[in-house]
Amino acid sequence: MGGDRSDQRAALLDAHDVYLFREGSHARLYDRMGCVLGEGGARFAVWAPNARSVRVVGSFDGWGEGAPLVLRADDSGLWEGELAGVAHGDLYKFRVERADGSLIDKADPYAVYAEAPPATASRAWRLDYAWGDGDWMAARGRLQAADRAMSIYEVHLGSWRRPRAGQLPGYREIAPLLAEYVRAMGFTHVELLPVAEHPFYGSWGYQSTGYFAPSARYGPPEDFMFLVDTLHQAGIGVILDWVPSHFPSDAHGLAEFDGTHLYEHADPRQGYHPEWHSCIFNYGRHEVCAFLLSSALNWLDRYHIDALRVDAVASMLYLDYGRRAGEWIPNRHGGKENLEAVAFLRRLNEAVYRDHPDVHTIAEESTAWPMVSRPTYLGGLGFGMKWNMGWMHDTLDYLKHDPIYRKFHHGRLTFSIWYAFQENFVLPLSHDEVVYGKGSLIARMPGDDWQRFAGLRSLFGYMWAHPGKKLLFMGGEFGQRAEWTHEGELDWAALDNPLQAALRLWVGDLNRLYREHPALHALDFDPAGFRWVDSENADDSVLAFLRLAGDGRAVLVVCNFTPLVRHNYVVGVPAGGFWREALNSDGMAYGGSGVGNFGGMEAAPAPAHGLPWSLALTLPPLGVMYFVQESGDGGGH
Template sequence: MQINEPIIRSPDNAALTPHDVYLFKEGSHTRLYDKLGAHPRQMAGKPGVHFALWAPNAAAVSVMGEFNDWNKQSHALAPRTDDSGIWEGFIPGVPLGSAYKFHIVSRHHGYAVDKADPFAVWSQSPPETASRIWTLDYDWNDTEWMARRREANGLEAPLSIYEVHLGSWRRLPEEGNRFLSYREIAPQLAEHVRSLGFTHVELLPVMEHPFYGSWGYQTTGYFAPTARYGSPQDFMYLVDYLHQQGIGVILDWVPSHFPSDEHGLAYFDGTHLFEHADPRQGFHPEWNSAIFNYGRNEVRSFLLSSALFWLEKYHVDGLRVDAVASMLYLDYGRREGEWIPNRHGGRENLDAIQFLRKLNEAVYQDHPDTQTMAEESTAWPMVSRPTYVGGLGFGLKWNMGWMHDTLKYFQNDPIHRRYHQGQISFSIWYAFTENFLLPLSHDEVVHGKGALIGKMPGDEWQQFANLRLLYGYMWAHPGKKLLFMGGEFGQRREWQHEESLEWHVLQYPLHDSLQRWIGDLNHQYRTHPALHAVDFNPEGFAWVDFQDWENSVLAFLRQGKNPDDVVLIVCNFTPVPRNNYRIGVPQGGLWEELLNSDAAIYGGSNIGNLGRIEAAPVATQDYFHSLSLTLPPLGIIYLKPVPAA
């Protein structure tokens, strides 16, 4: 299709107002997606598309695409006269769905390049790299969810998150191993998540990315869901469907770095526009990618707009911000002499700190019923504390210390665990310094690390008993929960992004029973406020005994806001059953065994306490009453006092 009509330039009908330009240059514009990019509209009585692009160092910018046979000269944009660096123009007759790019001729070195639209809402399916003209019209059906999601996403709510990579959750080997579309996966994923009682799904980055093997973490389309699985409306359908089933949706979002693909953001207008020019600041040695220049106001506006875009246009319930530590430290992943100190001589990235605070303020101002979550792997203080007290302002922080210590402890042969008791109990000493989320994520089952079940010592029975114990301990520990797909049924193989999960193993009893254990954990976790309502305050936790290292036993209480709402947790980290093991409790009467990981229905040996046990007036561990328990091998039990009749 050839469109020969010239571009219409009409400042009176321009999409960008002077106020927009002011906010953009100030670094505080959070709705640039409505202003820059390609927007179908009418101008001078003609339907067409308004294009706007930030390229301040360009000598010329034109639009090329299917509508003009990819002619680089026929449809030139004009620079605005307000020193914004924005080029714009209206092309009549451009049809919806047309592929296009911007042809940029730089003022420097005669450099010319064809770039995808940084604000495109849809792209060609990789390996093609052009953007597409599209709108985001959609009739949402999640009114009920949106009305109550403040409660569902709140810090006092039970958050049990199922982490998913859409392209490998389930594939169709009978159809060439193809992955499912957004619409195909929606009912299957919702049914699986609902049946297991997870409250939320977290999706590895769905933003457009050229290299599938990056899992989405090398983003080029900060406003476009990947076309691999369908259209923007198809992705909206997935979010909408999950919401209708009472399931929240969290997206991984990557403002820390971006790839150097020619059609992307790197060296955009013949200069380092989005990234720092100096590789000591603008190049990430670990990921071979570019680092955003957070000190540039227009770049901050771009990233803020991307974050708000997914919350606004796609109704998502939260953003998990990737690799925050790499943003905070100027020397992250670098050796001496490979980084530039800040103006005070320190290693902190002051511009990134300012950006992260502004990001969280903008999110919670406009969408206070959502959450931001930081993947931050260091001891940076107050990551999840408000900005007005000096924090970064995130709602939650991934507890990487808990994850590393816990997995390392479980990898010990049980006979040696007595020498590592502090490894499993240490996390409580800092558990309330942040609003922590406990992650067993995709990062723990890739790059030769093996699957979770493979990390567990012993024979097959012991491996599954250990994994049930690990999950039971995780669900009882203060903090919200996250588990990567496949972990719920004990996938044996390390995660492979080009293959489906090992769903076939569910035919084997131990795998099927493990999945039942996850479902029952989530049910009890959601049912009893003691297990989730006071996650971030020491009043929600009390040690009963953390010093019995000789038997490798831990016992603690979880407490809700109501004094009567209490759950006792006892862990036996050895394969030796403990009979008549006395544990102090805060009250007498009957105690009900809510969960026992050694029950036969979970693949265990069925050693336990027959469902109920009565507390005797025998003082133990600073309590006036105690229980004489049978502790199952490599097992965990949850007990709750039975209300008096």
């Protein structure tokens, strides 16, 4: 069931479709609902069980009276009909007569394409694209396996680059630029902030109305396919941010679709999100679950997306999320867990991995909900991975302190290992960390300009060495100084600054080392892939640890989070021989001062930190170093 399905099927929904829809398990409604073009016209199907009537109106008849749909006689609440004269590209809406006789025009919830905002009509559209990414699709199960490197570049399409000044880019024009840049930087994946159609550009896509349509702001659906195809042909995976947690209340959208709270809960204590001023899906309604399942599979089937990052999972799991006492309704057991949402998420992940075992689902889940990235048959939610929000908060909190005070916050860095393998974690430095007055990453580093850039290099060096896959929001790789804004593009002129150009070089080299050495990624989700060497030296703000892969080649990582050079710092290692200094964030090429260990050193047979051999290192200021075991005696880990 995982392949593309034709949009030219003109048959109405059959009894089996209706059964699965009402059961909440239909995951391919995208080619059975909405508008499906056929020969000489189109068939339409829409769910509006409480409407008095539904008509299709559009540009094909000058937005006149339109044509009526017929309510099925099976109590499904589905309205259907076939209409001659509807052609590819025509605009349309559903004119819904509510119970009180009033009329409202609604965009098609299942539309494949919409008018470019601020216009709100849907388009009759027949997808026609010849994919060229067969090699990627055949290999991605291996390329995306848990033991492979995953380094993600998070992108907002409208503000990464604007080749035409003052105008949003198109999918096609941005495709070769993004593919070339990401490949040169060594990232394995691009993660796109939501591209599903959204009326308000300033929502960054997180207030979606078109759950099956790439935003027309950047071009037609085939152009979005071209973008994904281009990235795949460059060997880059594509992750899509997907938002099944809430939707906006715009009049043309899902809210009060048939005059009643159809997709959302009627009671605002369940159906209205107080923080985001948006509607919350009713996961207890099977048809809503089928709608969302079909949206997820739509992106995987039609658009060859390699992973879905599911936004705001915590807001789905907890009935009291963002609410004070008395503002929420407990579940049937009296608890705060949203049992219907839990069931939906499990069904979602089961459907995705059943039909596409070579993709991933990734949860943005900010609480300690257990087993988010564990299989449903073990009681988990079934996600493939989860963002490690705790690591992100603790690390940024530690690094904001002046180095003289960091010794009092040492536990912020070491605590993450206690829970690093409870989930399959992604380490995120995302867009959320550079908006809403938080400032840019570079602005959060203390000290003068040199120290700030040294601090950011040390953050990235520590992050790329820490267990877990990596995610960095665009602009972070060259230390953009201004807080991100969706208006305009990144400050590419900043790369004329040597420190910023050098930082970008550092990130690229981190990516290459990370991908090259299995010790840095093969056991990201396994405690056997990590061993502390020196975790207790709070006074010097030094950390040392080993990354391991079971292939006999360990990588030693040593971090000095103060601006002091430390000479003859003894660090234990598991084997003798030469340990090559593979990367040093204080290298002059990266904007550093050039303090290091002359390319590496031979281990001495002097035990330290419970290991049989040791290195007497020079630790550079605010520096992170990677040492690769080249050869030698011993080797037991």
